Amino acid sequence: MTVFLLHPKLTIGQERKAIDFLEACSNELQEHINISVINNIMALNSIKISKNDIFLFFNRQDQNYSEHVTGFFKNIIAVKNNEEQKSDLFPIAINSETRSPHNLLGHLQSFDITEQLRQRALNENYIDTIAVNLARTIVTRMQPTLAQDSMNLFISHRRLDGEEIAASFCKELRLRAESAFRDLIDIKVGENAQEVIEENLRQSDAVILLDTPKTWESDWIDREIRMALSINIPIVWIKLGEHSPDHNLKTRPSDKPHFNLEGLNPQETNINLDIIDNIIHKAFSISREFASNTFDKLLQLKSLTTEAGFSFTELDQRRMIYQVKVPREGFKYQQRPMTHLVQFYGRVPKNQDIDDFVPALNELGYEPHPQMGPYYDASILLGPMSGSVFQSTVSGQEKCFIDSFDEYIGNIEELKNSSYSNNVTDKGIIISGAFPDCEPEHQQVLTNAIHIFIQMALKKGLTIIFGAHPTFQHLIFDMAKMKYPKKYAEIIHMYISKYFVTESIIEEHKKNATVFPTDNVENDRQKSLTLMRKSMISDKKASALIALGGKTDAQGHSPGVEEEIELARAAGIPVFVIGSVGGHTAQIAKKMQESDWVNTLNHLSNTENKELMLSSDLRMVANKIFKHLDI
Structure with missing residues (x-):
């Protein structure tokens, strides 16, 4: 099974935007599956098409495809002779004028770059982000533990x-x-x-x-x-x-x-x-979209184990099965490494997945010894859920665990070092942002981002500082309670203006957080918000401001993120702008890039700030920020 990517010059010529898209998409694909970029007619004519192959190509506006390309499409149709197989074809529309694929493939829906950017409230500077999303959609379809046959x-x-x-x-x-x-x-x-x-x-x-x-x-x-x-x-x-x-x-x-x-x-x-x-x-x-986040978790675990000197080995790429070995040290006598066999899922693993896992391991050479049992310490199915471990017995002697990515990665990180603890530090991060003006399903991207930053900050003992937000405040409260059941209010600093709430509501919030109410200024909404923001930026624990999303200045809206960034800069607090979540921070990051990062808001390099702008791997981004801040 191979993914073939036709270079833009075979259909639309040397279009810079298409070439950039192809490069970003192919770079992501080759991290996970076999790909082949077709650069010329000779290579195109030599392809032996199989029913399992996937093809990506760019649409022409005028339908004036070359004879060789048209012949290639005819060959694909001959091999993939049913509708399900034809869904393995991905026509790409580089703009709104090229939404219709080749006439032979007129029934297919194109991957519309313009529409994908619009839905996420992003501009063309974020074409790499969209390319990575397409790549992950393709890989999700090719790997059975990521695909959702039913829900x-x-x-x-x-x-x-x-x-x-x-x-x-x-x-x-x-x-x-x-x-x-x-x-x-x-x-x-x-x-x-x-x-x-x-x-x-x-x-x-x-x-x-x-x-x-x-x-x-x-x-x-x-x-x-x-x-x-x-x-x-x-x-x-x-x-x-x-x-x-x-x-x-x-x-x-x-x-x-x-x-x-x-x-x-x-x-x-x-x-x-x-x-x-x-x-x-x-x-x-x-x-x-959630399944695509599996790749971020996989890369994070691989990077973490490599950095720690642990062993990370791929056993089965298609079924996403890996071996993790952690040395046992501190003993007088040599100990065998702790060995985990883990399988990654883009959904909640089910009982049938448990039943299938041990036979799959046996095929890979991990069949248990008749008397001594398995050669590994634990087999673990990892999924995108959160919470405690679920345990099931398999074959009477082996234990197969189901756990979340974050729980497992957190435990491996604790083995690597002791930086994660239940001790609250004297540092904190300000979370600044709101839902961007995009489609509801893409607003989930911001919720995911908030979740990642809060989770990682809490693990490091950082205080979460934010202005009251009707959606995110409850998410933050509940995550803090899970991590710090006895002192959650201590680690949450919530600023709230009396312009919006009564004293009774403030007292209610004190059950969940340390609340800092600010005055209603002249019964003026904007003046009251400014006072609240100034107070929030002045929090004694504030070490950085993380800016995510936010409403744009369209239709006369005054973005709150903009004011909070300016206040943070005036206070000498470093600001980190996350662009890939869309909204106003995407616009800010674009302006910074266009000025060649002259007015940078932090001490990261230009390359690192571009990663903050474009990367959808927000856990990597958060790690980079926290490492830079030495927290």
Whole structure:
């Protein structure tokens, strides 16, 4: 199985943007799978096409393809003679004028670079970021542990006015072989409802939030949303029926719903099947974004083990199975290294995956000794969920563990050094940002980024400093409680203006954080916000400001991120601008790049600041920032 990339000169000529896109895409692909870049007609004519190969090529606007390229497309169609196989073709539209592929392939949907940038609120400076996203989508389809053949979906709904429509959703999802959890029918009498619901939520690939007019009243729904955000499970938000403008969710999963179905009565039992299909497609799309994050985790573990002098060996590229060996030191007598066999998943591993893992290891030469048992210490399936270890017995003698990427990597890092502890330091980071103006599914990118920075900062004992945000504050509260169950309020500094809240709300927030209320200035929103921001920047623990996303200045909006950056600069606090999440920070990073980083906001090199601008590997970016700050 090979991915063939046709060089732009074979179809559209030496187009600089297309060449840059090809280079970024091929660089990412070759980290994971076999690729071949076709640079000339001779190489094109010599390709032996197989049914499993994947092809990427750039569309022409005028359909004036060469005879050789047209013949090549005919050969592909002859080999890939059904619709499923034809989905292995990826036409690429470099702009809006080239969205139609070759006439022979007219039924195919092109990968539209312009539209991909628009959805993420990015400009053309971020074409490398889009190229990496496409590469990871392709690899996800080629590697079985990343692909989502079916999904575990958690349906969050208010029984009072959402029971009927939730039942209809559940029925239709199951008809499509999508596993769905709904509390009314999946909880047996006598079971602890809260424990069952939370366990199913942790095991879900995505949450379908049915936001009916009375959902906003439910503390239980708010708890489910907050839990999903804190353990980083994607949420597909569906707003149903007519809502009062004053009745808003306590915690919003994103800036706006993925689907706004005001005309659909929540008591309806017959749902348009197209709506169900669109929701499933949206859940799949968001989960694919999550699956692509698997590569960041893999690279992080590989880098960590190499840096520590541990052993990291690839055993099976396609099934993503690796061996990790950690030396046992400090003993008088020689000890064998601690050996883990780990498999990476882009979804929550299921029981069938456990059943399949040991036979796969046996094929790789790790069949247990009849008397002494396995030659390794543990077999571990790693997935994108968060939380504690789940353990299952396999074959009566071997233990197979299911755990999250972050838990495992964190444990390996603790073996490497003692920098992660439960000790709160005298340093902190300011988190500055808001959802960018982009499609809801791409707003999840910002939630992921917030999650990564908060998680890594908490592990290092850093205080989290931020201005009250209706979505992120609960995510931050809950993550702090998981890491520091006895002193979470100490490590969270939340600044909030009395312009927006009452004294009773401030007292309520004090249960979750150290709260710094600031005055309502002349009953003026902007003046009150400025005072709050000045107070936040003056926090004694503030060591850096991390800027992510934010509304742009379109339609006269005054970006808060901009003001916070200027205040931080005036206070001598280094600022790190994360561009790949989109929004205003993408615009700021672009301006900095265009000025050749003359007005840099920190002491990183130009190359490193460009990484902050473009890289989608935010864990690597966070590590780089913390290392630079010596924290």
